[in-house]
Amino acid sequence: MRILYVNNDGAGFADYVNVTEGTTVEQFFTIKMEGREPSDYMIRVNRQPVPKDYVLQDGDRVTITPTKIEGARPALA
């Protein structure tokens, strides 16, 4: 099945990805954001907060946004 995956980490992108049936949102996070802590991210499915054992459905929209983003002063030319 195919879901829309919006990743706001790094460069940020939105793309359709294939996931196996029965994948929970927690498993999806572990696969896509290997080594990262879910607590450092805001995860939304179809624009809503969901429990970590939510089973992804075909056509779902998953958004992962880091909660800590470091601002920085622009480098001097």
Added chain:
Amino acid sequence: MRKENFMKKQKNLIRLSNLLLDSLSEVKKAKLLQIQSVMEDFNIKCSEATKDSSLFCTAIEKGWLTGVENILSRIDRNLNDFSYYLQKFKELVNTDQAALPKFSEIYAELVQIEQEFGEIKFDSDKKTLSVTTEPITLEDIPLGPFEVQLSIGQIAKLYSDTPYGIIALEPNPASSNDSVTHPHVSDERLCEGDGRVAIRSAIEQGRFCDFFTMVVNILQTYNPDSPHISLDDWEGISCYDCGSTVSSDDCYYCEYCNEEYCSECSTYCQKCETTICLGCAYECPNCNVPVCHNCTAKCKKCEETFCKDCLTEEGLCNNCEEQRKENENEEQEQLSAEPKADVAVQPDSVGKTIVHA
């Protein structure tokens, strides 16, 4: 009444969605125009290559070997430009051209913004869309709530300008600079750092809720490696001379230039005890102590500046005073060495008594 309010709100969201959609169309159009411009540059380079090719053939046919060499060196130069334009053209064409979001998606974004941030503020005159953060405190310093204000009319300039501003609603700016209301905000501009690319992608793709979320997340995070003003120095004052930040208790105000200085860059007049900066202080060449302008005067003879204590009542410096004394002594000596013309000399025999035997 409740229904009327609901309808009004829906109407506003629909109007706002249409405005946002229009501005995203402008972004798309601007990107396409950029491709068009690069494509035109590339076409010009292609035409030049065709022209050179034709000239090259003619020169060979006619046996103009010098001409052939000239054309070859021009082709060599043009090839470098050609590859540059080709690469630029390829990059632009291959850039992920985000499809324009549907109206329903924009509308859903606005509904989500309301859910995440509580309220959405739309100024129909200024055409701005805003959300307000919770009061933000970083490292125990309260910075107050901020309004993230997206200018819908500026979205088209997404890649050349910043289409949004950060307004401190209860500002607690850095004491050394009022325009810095947050370690990563100066003059209402956020330094996006790690979020720069993702923020622009989100706006371009119409993911406005993601945009606001990321901006708010930057505001809630402190990066001590690259702030405009470090939180350690937030409540301090920047020395006007060396720029170092000092607490307000450790800074000194110079009454002459009306600026504030750290202890290293300030001193005090050793005559009247006024605080002065090193730039306004004057070191008396006689006693070598720093004094303020009011406590100095010029020697009436040599016109050099001294502290008032090093000048005599007549307004002379030590050297000039010594010289004056020497001159005076010399004059006296000269006078004492010369015969006194005004002293009456007794003529011979005067006063003598004739003694008769």
